[in-house]
Amino acid sequence: MSPSKPAISSSRARLPWLLPYSPRPKPGGGHQQISNASILRAIANPNSNPKQVLSLFTAAVRQRGFRHELPTYVSLLPFLVRHHRIRATEILLRRLPLTGLCPGSSLLLPLASSALTAGIPSDSAARLLLSASPSASAFSSLLGFIIRSDHLSLARSLILFAVPDKLGFPLKIRHFAGLVRKYCRRGDVEEAEELVAQMGRSGVSADAETWNSLIVTVCDHRSVDGGFRIFLQMVDMGVLPDVITFSTLMGRMGLEGKALGCNALFGRMLVTGVLPDLGFYRILIGVYCKNRLLSDVVRVLRAMKIDGFLDDGGIEERSVLEWGVEFDEVILCFVLKWGSIGDFMR
Numbered sequence: 001m002s003p004s005k006p007a008i009s010s011s012r013a014r015l016p017w018l019l020p021y022s023p024r025p026k027p028g029g030g031h032q033q034i035s036n037a038s039i040l041r042a043i044a045n046p047n048s049n050p051k052q053v054l055s056l057f058t059a060a061v062r063q064r065g066f067r068h069e070l071p072t073y074v075s076l077l078p079f080l081v082r083h084h085r086i087r088a089t090e091i092l093l094r095r096l097p098l099t100g101l102c103p104g105s106s107l108l109l110p111l112a113s114s115a116l117t118a119g120i121p122s123d124s125a126a127r128l129l130l131s132a133s134p135s136a137s138a139f140s141s142l143l144g145f146i147i148r149s150d151h152l153s154l155a156r157s158l159i160l161f162a163v164p165d166k167l168g169f170p171l172k173i174r175h176f177a178g179l180v181r182k183y184c185r186r187g188d189v190e191e192a193e194e195l196v197a198q199m200g201r202s203g204v205s206a207d208a209e210t211w212n213s214l215i216v217t218v219c220d221h222r223s224v225d226g227g228f229r230i231f232l233q234m235v236d237m238g239v240l241p242d243v244i245t246f247s248t249l250m251g252r253m254g255l256e257g258k259a260l261g262c263n264a265l266f267g268r269m270l271v272t273g274v275l276p277d278l279g280f281y282r283i284l285i286g287v288y289c290k291n292r293l294l295s296d297v298v299r300v301l302r303a304m305k306i307d308g309f310l311d312d313g314g315i316e317e318r319s320v321l322e323w324g325v326e327f328d329e330v331i332l333c334f335v336l337k338w339g340s341i342g343d344f345m346r
Helices: 010-014 036-044 050-061 070-082 086-099 105-117 122-130 136-148 152-160 173-186 189-201 208-221 224-236 243-255 259-272 278-290 294-306 317-322 329-338
Strands: none
Touching: 036 050, 036 070, 050 070, 070 086, 070 105, 086 122, 105 122, 105 136, 105 152, 122 152, 136 152, 136 173, 152 173, 152 189, 173 189, 173 208, 189 208, 208 224, 208 243, 224 243, 243 259, 243 278, 259 278, 278 294
């Protein structure tokens, strides 16, 4: 048998972390043990190539008593990804738990960074990261890191390829919500809508906060009518709108002069059992003032007094203007002078 090609030990089947056979390098002296530090030095050496590093690593793990250490993998796997050795990286990731190590955030985040730096396609990078079978906390940390890094394509692929049965934990609202909000802030309406639909297909019901983000985005980047259709979808899905939902829709409707629509939606809000807050009243007053519906302004002020948002000391012009409402100065002076508001408030 050639000395340059040693026989493969029959014990290899019991060492599942080993890569396919490659020639064993010859350490100096013939009997020198290859340590984790040796592997790290090889990775840090700018003249090292993936084949050399993998050969050294394979020789190391064949040694009796070799100790697998997480810092070695934290350096090795991103190094392989940067050199587009995806298959080798995936093999090591899948076998990592057999060494007694857990692929947590300290490994997955540098691995994701390397995949992004190397320009690995999003679908391939997502499958690679999921091959590590991350825990629920590690998956959440990884997803959050990718979203904060603004690599939304990879975040989307990670969610789409995440199969709960294989992961060992169910996907939850928090796994989708951050990406939906990010899409909404960027004005990516179609992507946000599709992701909310994907939530339903995954058995996850979007909450009111997620729906509200989508409503705002559709209103701002498409139309108020489109936002209202999203509102109806939300209700059809059995999600109870909150005061922010109604504030958003009514504020946008008021900007388009749809005061009657605001009245109808206000009535629907009260029937639903959603109570107004101060922010809602501010928006409603702004809508009525913009559309010069002074009697409705007085009606809202009356409701605010009943609900305890105004005290018994009366109302002054300065107080009204502090709400940020653009009252027509002549109308405001007329109302305050002749008591349409003043008599009621005092």
